[in-house]
Amino acid sequence: MQRIAGRDTAAWSVLYDRYSALVFPLCLRILGDRTDAEELLADIFWTVWTEPARYDPARGSLLSYLLILTRSRGIDRLRSQRRHQTVAREAQQAGTASSQGGGQGDSPLAEALLAEQRSWIRQALGELQPEQRRAIELCFYEGLSHSEIAAKLGQPLGTVKGRIRNGLIHLRNAVRSFYTESAS
Amino acid sequence: MNCEERSELLLLYGAGALERQEGEALRRHLEGGCPRCAGSLAEAEALLAHLPLALEPQSPRARVREQLLSRLEGEISRPSRALRNDWFKAAIAAGLAASVTYMLVALPAAQRGERMEEQFAQQISELQERLASQAAEIDRLQIVAERAGHTAQALGSRNLQLVMLDSAGPQPGAWGRILWDRDRGAWHLFAHGLKSAGPGKTYELWFITAAEEKIPAGTFDVDHLGRATMLVNLPPGIGRIAVAAVTDEPAGGSPQPTGAIQLVGSVSDTAA
Numbered sequence: 001m002q003r004i005a006g007r008d009t010a011a012w013s014v015l016y017d018r019y020s021a022l023v024f025p026l027c028l029r030i031l032g033d034r035t036d037a038e039e040l041l042a043d044i045f046w047t048v049w050t051e052p053a054r055y056d057p058a059r060g061s062l063l064s065y066l067l068i069l070t071r072s073r074g075i076d077r078l079r080s081q082r083r084h085q086t087v088a089r090e091a092q093q094a095g096t097a098s099s100q101g102g103g104q105g106d107s108p109l110a111e112a113l114l115a116e117q118r119s120w121i122r123q124a125l126g127e128l129q130p131e132q133r134r135a136i137e138l139c140f141y142e143g144l145s146h147s148e149i150a151a152k153l154g155q156p157l158g159t160v161k162g163r164i165r166n167g168l169i170h171l172r173n174a175v176r177s178f179y180t181e182s183a184s
Numbered sequence: 185m186n187c188e189e190r191s192e193l194l195l196l197y198g199a200g201a202l203e204r205q206e207g208e209a210l211r212r213h214l215e216g217g218c219p220r221c222a223g224s225l226a227e228a229e230a231l232l233a234h235l236p237l238a239l240e241p242q243s244p245r246a247r248v249r250e251q252l253l254s255r256l257e258g259e260i261s262r263p264s265r266a267l268r269n270d271w272f273k274a275a276i277a278a279g280l281a282a283s284v285t286y287m288l289v290a291l292p293a294a295q296r297g298e299r300m301e302e303q304f305a306q307q308i309s310e311l312q313e314r315l316a317s318q319a320a321e322i323d324r325l326q327i328v329a330e331r332a333g334h335t336a337q338a339l340g341s342r343n344l345q346l347v348m349l350d351s352a353g354p355q356p357g358a359w360g361r362i363l364w365d366r367d368r369g370a371w372h373l374f375a376h377g378l379k380s381a382g383p384g385k386t387y388e389l390w391f392i393t394a395a396e397e398k399i400p401a402g403t404f405d406v407d408h409l410g411r412a413t414m415l416v417n418l419p420p421g422i423g424r425i426a427v428a429a430v431t432d433e434p435a436g437g438s439p440q441p442t443g444a445i446q447l448v449g450s451v452s453d454t455a456a
Binding site: 009070122143146168 | 192196199200203204228234236238241248249251256317380383405407408
């Protein structure tokens, strides 16, 4: 990021190549539309270029920063679309170029850690009940509140609250265990 | 509501699941500078940042990169940034000078004070958040180090006994060991191969005496690899323990076993 702050486009390119394939699925998952998702992705990486100081290494990894920023801006866009009643709900998957190389150019150790994180979070999510997972996804990827999720799923508010709460606590405990393991 | 209870709400707050009023109360508490809750929020944000990693990596179309790179290069090729910076610096300096003059001359002292107070409060809040995050990490590492220290201490005990726990059926691949430090009256449980107890459930260890009295020894959860460790101090005057067992129980544990026995092992009355 220091090199980017120094207006080094090569450094920006490395960062884009390393993380765009990990950030883009989140854009697509939130907005559902490929063109919208690419606009959001461009917005995120433009922010990286114009405001490199926004990233504070003390608060977490660069990937975490990019994903949190993407989620925040994606939800803002989604809500704006909802307000204008122009939300397009069908993802345009055609012509998608899939890539397994989310960590190109990264060190082997960082790539291994990322692969382990991805495998572990999938496992932790897989351990949730389908209803819990669905409620958490509606909350995280669609920015819906408890009451909005309850209305959408046609379920009692208390049930939805409990599912999200218990699911997130399970994931939090899994995170703690993962990093305790990594540290020990 | 205490901070322990808030830590769960902060998970929901971070995920954006709370209603406006619920979130507002938490926001006010966080603004009050509570370091523990700031740490909990940082942990919640870190957790949430992991969720998108479950999505399959997917590349955007190549033209996105090309267009962005072209925009970046266009931005650089505009009047030299250094020159623009000089211009900006001059403009900012002039603006600041005007602002300071305005503040000194035109604004009442109380208003100036309020602005400065707001700026300081913001800076303090940011620093507190960082400190809280670091304090939470230190706490976590201390727990890891403390556990390792206890285990090492037990291994150095002259009066050490090993209790073998085997699967009782529901989970054939599960097993456990208890290092019984008789000098200190402590059990160090190591469990392996257990599945997650599931939502709303946990695992509970039991002392079972020769008189078949079942005494709860503590609850634990397993990590993503099915492992767990727990340190238990034996209650004074418990008498001879004949069996150790692990059952699955509702979260928080039960006073008497209600779930299936997952691990079990007999405890001999002699130390190795």
